[in-house]
Amino acid sequence: MEPIEEIKKIVGKITKLEVKDNWIEVPPDKKFGDFSCTIAFDLAKEMKRNPNEIANEIVKKIKLGKESNFSKIEVISGYINFFLKKEEFCENLLNKILKEGKKFGRLNIGKRIRTMVEFSQPNTHKAFHIGHLRNTCLGDALSRILEFANFDVIRANYPGDIGTHVARCLWCYLKFHRGEEPKERKGEWLGKIYAEACKRIEENPAYEAEVKEILKKLEERDKKLINIWRKTRKWSLDDFKRIYKELDVKFDVYFFESELERKGKRIVEEALKKGIAKISEGAPIVDLSAYGLDVFMLLRSDGTSLYSTKDLALAKEKFEKYKIKKSIYVVGSEQKMYFQQLFKTLELLGFKQASDCYHLSYELVMFESGKMSSREGTVVLYDELADKMKEKAYEEVRKRNPKISEKEARKIAEIIAIGAMKYGMLKFDNNKVIIFDWEKMLEFEGDTGPYLQYACVRANKILEKYGEIENKIRCNQVEEVEIELIKQISIFPALIKKICETYKVNLLADYCYRLASKFNEFYDKCPVLSEKDEEKKRMRIAIVHATKLVIERCLLLLGIKIPEFM
RNA sequence: GGGCCCGUAGCCCAGUCUGGAUAAGGCGACAGCCUUCUAAGCUGUAGAUCGUGGGUUCAAAUCCCACCGGGCCCA
Numbered sequence: 001m002e003p004i005e006e007i008k009k010i011v012g013k014i015t016k017l018e019v020k021d022n023w024i025e026v027p028p029d030k031k032f033g034d035f036s037c038t039i040a041f042d043l044a045k046e047m048k049r050n051p052n053e054i055a056n057e058i059v060k061k062i063k064l065g066k067e068s069n070f071s072k073i074e075v076i077s078g079y080i081n082f083f084l085k086k087e088e089f090c091e092n093l094l095n096k097i098l099k100e101g102k103k104f105g106r107l108n109i110g111k112r113i114r115t116m117v118e119f120s121q122p123n124t125h126k127a128f129h130i131g132h133l134r135n136t137c138l139g140d141a142l143s144r145i146l147e148f149a150n151f152d153v154i155r156a157n158y159p160g161d162i163g164t165h166v167a168r169c170l171w172c173y174l175k176f177h178r179g180e181e182p183k184e185r186k187g188e189w190l191g192k193i194y195a196e197a198c199k200r201i202e203e204n205p206a207y208e209a210e211v212k213e214i215l216k217k218l219e220e221r222d223k224k225l226i227n228i229w230r231k232t233r234k235w236s237l238d239d240f241k242r243i244y245k246e247l248d249v250k251f252d253v254y255f256f257e258s259e260l261e262r263k264g265k266r267i268v269e270e271a272l273k274k275g276i277a278k279i280s281e282g283a284p285i286v287d288l289s290a291y292g293l294d295v296f297m298l299l300r301s302d303g304t305s306l307y308s309t310k311d312l313a314l315a316k317e318k319f320e321k322y323k324i325k326k327s328i329y330v331v332g333s334e335q336k337m338y339f340q341q342l343f344k345t346l347e348l349l350g351f352k353q354a355s356d357c358y359h360l361s362y363e364l365v366m367f368e369s370g371k372m373s374s375r376e377g378t379v380v381l382y383d384e385l386a387d388k389m390k391e392k393a394y395e396e397v398r399k400r401n402p403k404i405s406e407k408e409a410r411k412i413a414e415i416i417a418i419g420a421m422k423y424g425m426l427k428f429d430n431n432k433v434i435i436f437d438w439e440k441m442l443e444f445e446g447d448t449g450p451y452l453q454y455a456c457v458r459a460n461k462i463l464e465k466y467g468e469i470e471n472k473i474r475c476n477q478v479e480e481v482e483i484e485l486i487k488q489i490s491i492f493p494a495l496i497k498k499i500c501e502t503y504k505v506n507l508l509a510d511y512c513y514r515l516a517s518k519f520n521e522f523y524d525k526c527p528v529l530s531e532k533d534e535e536k537k538r539m540r541i542a543i544v545h546a547t548k549l550v551i552e553r554c555l556l557l558l559g560i561k562i563p564e565f566m
Numbered sequence: 567g568g569g570c571c572c573g574u575a576g577c578c579c580a581g582u583c584u585g586g587a588u589a590a591g592g593c594g595a596c597a598g599c600c601u602u603c604u605a606a607g608c609u610g611u612a613g614a615u616c617g618u619g620g621g622u623u624c625a626a627a628u629c630c631c632a633c634c635g636g637g638c639c640c641a
Contacts, residue, residue, distance in 0.1 A: 022584045447592040
């Protein structure tokens with residue numbers, strides 16, 4: 001039995017209560033044991049008695065059996081402190097991992113829940129910038145974690161290939177850059193055209209009418225214009241695909257806004273017929289003020305579509321065609337209100353699945369001076385960042401490996417650069433604004449991606465030199481660093497469970513850093529290959545093996561690759 | 567005017583959901599450690615009125631209320 005389970009069982013038996021998770025904690029200091037139970041404080045309140053006395057009474061009744069995980073139980077000022085039989089605990093865990101191998105941490109959810117994670121959603125005709133990167137890393141990592149935990153995940157992308165921004169870009173392209181075509185990174189070039197369009201329109205608002213005309217023609221499927229739209233749209237999409245390939249991010253399905261306009265308009269008609277929507281100032285709206293959600297507009301008064309028009313159609317498609325149970329939307333937090341309105345409207349339209357729609361919001365990537373804006377062209381492009389990261393990583397790789405080939409150095413550098421970038425995006429809580437800082441982003445020491453990769457590379461090197469690993473080991477004596485490391489490994493399955501419930505991907509990044517840190521400490525203090533005591537050596541190899549498995553798993557789930565050397 | 571998020575050391579950040587013992591790390595600074603499995607590493611020192619003020623509690627960074635500062639959304 002797991003140690004925590006055992007505490008729940010024995011304390012529960014004596015108090016005749018179900019022991020809650022938050023009554024059990026890990027003490028701040030080793031001298032207080034390995035686990036602590038705070039049940040006496042709560043009981044003291046109810047019984048109006050001294051917690052210390054109650055704790056002592058509980059402990060007096062506990063008889064530890066031979067199979068128990070614990071060697072000792074102590075009461076200190078109301079806390080019931082449990083001390084593990086360290087050697088047994090380590091031996092059990094290590095042997096369990098030797099047996100389970102890569103399956104360690106995988107959850108056994110009986111039924112596979114079909115879950116769609118929609119993320120990335122870049123706009124064509126605009127640049128792919130580091131805000132999209134945050135979104136993409138987050139959605140990809142979440143998908144990987146849910147997949148590992150046995151959810152049936154469908155990864156969806158939803159590029160914005162139609163709408164005002166496209167009309168602006170095409171207007172500027174046709175009016176000022178007709179026929180031009182760059183040789184490479186064509187999507188990036190279109191992004192510049194878009195920024196130029198915004199600038200020109202701002203300077204001369206009379207252009208607005210011309211843009212509107214283009215938008216209208218696009219919705220009416222004007223043949224000539226559609227051909228140009230198709231061509232330029234592909235420029236952007238090709239750029240996105242190149243970036244996803246570099247990031248090793250895959251999608252199972254692409255939805256395009258342009259393909260949802262008509263279906264969306266039909267749903268709006270239906271909503272009007274049902275009386276859920278009504279016309280106000282010429283535009284169909286849903287009045288959600290009864291739910292504190294103001295008014296939700298479904299179409300513009302000129303009949304052109306909005307995000308909402310298309311999102312209604314998309315949701316319907318997700319529910320009906322893909323038969324999903326859960327729908328996760330990874331979208332910036334500025335859209336919180338919008339998604340509340342959308343989900344409520346879906347509910348009113350009779351979609352039961354609306355209650356299983358979840359907006360996973362995250363804050364923006366900003367500059368110290370304020371928001372990035374693709375309109376003003378003040379964005380850090382993905383390629384700009386990636387190029388600099390790769391160059392920096394290349395220098396570092398060269399410093400340490402002067403003899404390897406150019407090709408090999410570039411390959412390793414890319415793995416490190418992409419890892420650093422992803423970790424830099426994933427380690428922060430999603431509610432927190434990331435203030436973009438070149439210096440911090442280009443850091444490869446301390447709490448960074450390369451630190452994690454490095455720990456894993458070190459572990460791999462030891463295992464590679466050792467050869468075949470035994471499938472059962474014994475722990476006669478374990479040192480403090482070893483116990484600390486093994487304890488960190490042991491909480492991995494619980495962590496995965498928690499992330500599946502909270503969608504907090506940064507917990508995994510944080511965990512992995514702590515694990516790598518404990519391993520580096522172990523690496524420094526406990527020689528493995530040169531250890532003379534054979535039994536101890538086998539145990540240490542098992543520790544290295546277990547650490548490698550878990551770090552490798554974490555990095556895989558974060559979407560970070562591991563170089564062969566670095 | 568209404569709503570949401572953030573505020574923890576010079577800088578960055580975990581912990582807040584589910585209150586618990588001495589607030590965890592990273593960067594930067596200072597002092598050490600490479601003839602021993604890769605120093606992108608390890609060890610130590612200095613650095614925190616947990617935005618402010620109240621409240622609840624045996625116990626508050628964590629829960630409640632008010633306010634201040636920053637960001638976002640709606641009107």
